[in-house]
Amino acid sequence: MKAFFRISVSIMAFSTLVVSCGETPENEVKTTDEEHVATSGGEVESLDFTAMDTTADPKVDFYQFACGAWLASNPIPEEESRWSNFNVLDDNNNDILKNLLEDAQANPGPTGGAKQLIGDLYKSFSDTVHRNEMGLAPIQPVLNQIDAMTSNADLVDVLASLHAIGVDAGFGLYVEQDAKLNDRYAAYLGQGGLGLPNRDYYFNKDDRSVMIRQEYDKHMKTMFDLVVSNPEKEAAYNIEIDLAKESWPPTELRDIEAQYNKMTISELGEMAPGFDWTAYFDKRGVSIDSIIVGQKNFMTQFGKLATSKSLADWKNYLKWTVINHTAGYLTTELERANFAFYSTVLRGTEKMKPLWKRGVMMVTMSPVGEALGEVFVQDNFTPEAKTKVDEMVDNITLVFDERIEQLDWMSEETKVKAKEKLSSFARKLGFPDVWKSYEGLSIVPDNYVQNQFSLARFNIEDNLGRLGKEINKDEWHMAPQIVNAYYNPLLNEIVFPAGIMQKPFFSENFEDAVNYARMGAVIGHELTHGFDDMGSQFDATGAMVNWWTAEDKEKFDAKTQLLIDQYSDYEVLEGVFINGQLTLGENIADLGGLTIAYHAYKKSLEGKEDVVVNGFTGDQRFFIAFGQVWQNNIRDNALVQRVNNDPHSPGKYRVNGVVSNMPEFFEAFDVQEGDPMRQPEDKIARIW
Ligand SMILES: [Zn+2]
Known part of the structure; x- marks a missing residue:
């Protein structure tokens, strides 16, 4: 949720029945016996x-x-921020998924196959000893690139690099069907780059919001102290505030007509000067003559900040986005500090879930979640359930x-x-007819951060690579094991994964x-x-x-x-x-x-x-x-x-x-x- 696809997801998200916000369940809660x-x-x-x-x-x-x-x-349970039917069912699924992942880890099969990808990803996540040994080394090249910036013009290169590995800095670029000419894909630009959940968190005056900002301030300091010397967190926070000023709140993001602003790249340049958009798209390997801009005022603001903020301020902000994005992939210490703010302060969850459960959820929500689903449905979904649900959809x-x-x-x-x-209405039930291809994706057993970067690159290249191609009507936006469902307006389709067709x-x-x-x-x-x-x-x-x-x-x-x-x-x-x-x-x-x-x-x-x-x-x-x-x-x-x-x-x-x-x-x-x-x-x- 935190990464690149936030914007794309928010367009899709209005279709979901529930937000699967990474809240996997915990503990064996007894479900009372059903009456027969x-x-x-x-x-x-x-x-x-x-x-x-x-x-x-x-x-x-x-x-x-x-x-x-x-x-x-x-x-x-202590490890949860809420407890519901979804959690109880997730919990049952998690036990099954854990066994599947352990089996895949022990018997990975051919390199690049579903079991190798999910098994080694799970292994690299679970090996916390090795993760701690590696420390910050896996993100050092990224931090070095930021340090090497010599002028604000280098923002183009650095943002292109960060966006390519899924770091949410400044704004977001993604490809989706053109909402009005939906037989083709279009490039979209949207707001982004905030560390708090939405723009209101920066300005609300109530006690709770003030407390959250104080805690966020402490959290930034803790994280900077752990990662870089001479931290100046104020500079990073000030850029966030300035971006937040022109960001749209969640309610306004429901106005989709107002966010359909198609323009040429030169019009974008006129609206948001201060940033070399042509060079940026070039770096991303995207060849376009027009783009759909979600929040015009936000892009104008970003363009202004690109030149008005000092190089030192930008370096500071960019480092913060990297630290914040990767904290959960790095050492136990950073992972805990990240949890303390995003889960305990924001959601009141007292304790982290056990490692295996976090690993199961991570694989499920990752771009190879569907590969895990492919193994899951083999033993956990019956054609009879599909037939019965299909009939219900008819009725x-x-x-x-x-x-x-x-x-x-x-x-x-x-x-x-x-x-x-x-x-x-098109309908998709259970699992995809055509499983996603992971050709070209490399997952290793011993470098979790590298795996996360590889997954992000794979996903993002796949996304940007759609421009000019035919619409893919087969793909699913949710892994089959997920307890959820969605409506996708652009394909006018309803989708019910195997996960929800259970008690x-x-x-x-x-x-x-x-x-x-x-x-x-x-x-x-x-x-x-x-x-x-x-x-x-x-x-x-x-x-x-x-x-x-x-x-x-x-x-x-x-x-x-x-x-x-x-x-x-x-x-x-x-x-x-x-x-x-x-x-x-x-x-x-x-x-x-x-x-x-x-x-x-x-x-x-x-x-x-x-x-x-x-x-x-x-x-x-x-x-x-x-x-x-x-x-x-x-x-x-x-x-x-x-x-x-x-x-x-x-x-x-x-x-x-x-x-x-x-x-x-x-x-x-x-x-x-x-x-x-x-x-x-x-x-x-x-x-x-
Ligand atoms: Zn809904």
């Missing part, structure tokens, strides 16, 4: 009734009712189509376009009420992303063109405003409120997803009465099963960090915020007008 429901078809499992707090009133706090007992009996798409037809707020003209888009999200043995409430809601969520505040700006082919009539767009905006208002009112900690604008896309997807999944569940009954299990009707079990998907405990610091950066609302509000807009839920639990779990009639947001 005997039916005529054999043993079918229902939801986890023991997770419920039946003393809570579902009309007042449905989340507490659905999972209160689980919350009380699952404290956050849910059908229901979505019927609902579009029946929308009372949308004109026929726009409906035709919406249905065309829905029928054009508690999905099981071939779950009753339909549970599968639809969980996996079904995930499927509905990803489909709805195609019709949220951002996805709705892309058409059936994945191009960013408006397919809405002005009047329908106005009605859509009025409806989504209700959600913005609703979520902005949620106070998650004293004085800390959800950002209704930042979370809008996810909240639309949550509400649309559950609504559509509910109706698909009803359809799956084919007119049969649903049975009562443990005193709960099928409809009630559907909603309770959904509530349990988001059961999670989270540290205060992590919660604040999440509210500031994450487009997803915290778990509790992903449940209560959604059901309180659903008449289907009011009926299931007899929720009356005036009850807390029921939005007032004129504030109910019914969109999809």
Whole structure:
């Protein structure tokens, strides 16, 4: 997340169901036994009734009712900043992945093959004795290049070198489909170069933000002291502040139209003089006559700083970006210091995860994560699961189509376009049809930093090398073992890795009420992303063109405003409120997803009465099963960090915020007008 692809990822990121923010789980937390429901078809499992707090009133706090007992009996392990279903499932996966990596390490097979790449990467990471012995030597050539700068003009060469190994300094260059002419790739420039999570951290005046800045200051000093002599951290921080001044906050980054600024390279030079862009692109091996600039004011600011800041200041800043980027790859001492700020201060996590678990997560999130997935799916994914989920996608798409037809707020003209888009969704289930080629990538067993640089180079060269080539529609942006899912607007595709097609999200043995409430809601969520505040700006082919009539767009905006208002009112900690604008896309997807999944569940009954299990009707079990998907405990610091950066609302509000807009839920639990779990009639947001 910290590296080069942050910008590219942030474009993609609005599609993900959850942010896999490197929070792997820890400890063996006991999941309570599932209740078994005997039916005529054999043993079918229902939801986890023991997770419920039946003393809570579902009309007042449905989340507490659905999972209160689980919350009380699952404290956050020391090594985690939060603890949820995702962590429990990740934990199971991690044990499997660990065995696969140990096997690959012992039996690497042919050089360049999947097992050699992942086995040796894991080995180089795990050998902390050797990492400590090497000390700072692996980054010395990079630091030397910075020291050798003789004028600000050398920024071109040095930034090109740093960007080529994934160091986030100054700004970012990447290649992605041209959002408006999406049958070809285009080069993009975006803001970057900050050490704190986003620009607001540099300016917010509340106590918590002030404390974080004080700690960041101490952290920079600690790190500089460990790496270079005569540190002047103030210079580095001052450049960050100046970059932050013209950086866009997360909410504004959702305005994709405003960030589509195509210009020639000479126009870029006029807008951001002070930096030789032509020479820079040349150094990166990129031959372009135009570029799409995300944040114009930011580039202008960068150009100004490139000449106005002294050479000594720039050297200082560049060294900081290198130290900060590589700290986790170097010695135990640096890794710990890095953890102390980024995990303990920012997220409240007390203790580092064990080495093996960090290694598993690192390989999974690395560019060879897919190679690990290739081994993972061999024994951990069945064609039956894929078939069943495929059927669910069919059913849910059908229901979505019927609902579009029946929308009372949308004109026929726009409906035709919406249905065309829905029928054009591509789907990817389980794992890629075509595995990624790692030809040319070299991974060695005994130099972890070198491996990280090789991986970054491989990934970045692959990315920049796309210019002028045909669009690769086969690739996946998520490794198959990851417990997550995503929507990619540029290909108009929904993607469900093997990792999420497991309990508690999905099981071939779950009753339909549970599968639809969980996996079904995930499927509905990803489909709805195609019709949220951002996805709705892309058409059936994945191009960013408006397919809405002005009047329908106005009605859509009025409806989504209700959600913005609703979520902005949620106070998650004293004085800390959800950002209704930042979370809008996810909240639309949550509400649309559950609504559509509910109706698909009803359809799956084919007119049969649903049975009562443990005193709960099928409809009630559907909603309770959904509530349990988001059961999670989270540290205060992590919660604040999440509210500031994450487009997803915290778990509790992903449940209560959604059901309180659903008449289907009011009926299931007899929720009356005036009850807390029921939005007032004129504030109910019914969109999809
Ligand atoms: Zn999402």
